[in-house]
Amino acid sequence: MLATLHRVLKLDNPFEACIWAVAACAFWGCMRFGEVTVKTRTAFSERLHLKRSDAFFGYDLDNKPYARLDLPSAKTAKPGEIQHVFLAPQNSLCALQALQNLFRVVPATSRDPLFSWRDKQGVIRPMVRDVALSFINSIFRASGWGTTFGHSFRIGGASFYLSQKVDPEIVRLIGRWRSLAYETYIRAFEQVNSRHTANLAGNYGY
Template identity: 70%
Template sequence: MLASLKAVLCLSDPFDACLWAACACAFWGMMRFGEVSVRTRASFSGILHLKRSNVLSANDLDGVPYARLDLPAAKTAKPGEVQHVFLNAQTAGLSPLDALSNLAQVVPAGADDPLFSWRDGRGEIRPLVRDAALQRVNGIFVALGLGNTYGHSFRIGGASFYLAQGVSPEIVRIAGRWRSLAYETYIRAFEQVSSRHMADLPLPGTGAA
């Protein structure tokens, strides 16, 4: 679904470039959609929402590039606590690092402007509004016969993908900023990983695999 979305979006268009960056970051960073968007244009606050200055690009100990988003506020954070979202390069053209780089080129903005922002026909910077973003996404998905999605789908979808690929649940928990393993109760995530843990187990005394 993520690949299908990107294939339809026009990444040279300011709104679509912004939307793609938000969706890619929400999925791979297991972020709540409210962390990449705002309720209304007027509700953006630099104290609560991501700004362009909240992005750090660096290389890890192996020299692999990554990005860190410093969330000024989060649902599970204490007042004044900054939470970090770590984004890594991904294959198949779906990398959030590439999406952020494209956004910076298509929609240049100041350090205090919203991270996920676009410019309207008058050149004014505008934050990504949740309802408008999901309307665009669902318009594409419905046209492709993929049904509707919801803001939380990106966060759970990312966790489901990592778990299905064999990433340690504890790593997923830490990266997704869950305070417990409660996220594992999501059926979709369990369905995709259950066979890795429960299928083809050896019978007692047989040694069969």
């Protein structure tokens, strides 16, 4: 589904470049959709929402690129606590490339919304949740997929990581879950549980 979006979207279009950045970051960062969008155009707050200055690009100990998003507010964060979203390269569906493309196509100041686009009058607009989902779902329906919801990206990202045998503790850290309880609601975990836990007694000859 992510590949379908990437194939269809016009990444030189300000609105669609923002849509792709929203989708890629929400999926690979296991982010809540409310962390990459706002409820209404006027709802954006520098104190609550991601700004351009909250995105950092760097290199890790293996000299591989990564991005860090510093969330000024999050559902599970204490007042004043900043949570971090870490994004790694992902070939053609890369969130890092999606953000860098967004910055090129939609120039903005450090205080503007991270996930924003420019209308025909050149006005910066934050990406509104319902607008983004409606546009994304129009593509999915045209491609024969069902309707997706905001939380689908967070759940989908975590489910994908688990299906690729990423350690559940790493997935917990990616999604900023405070306990392994998140496994009880990830819909695909039952499909990959055996990869992590099956036949362990065989290690002891039983």
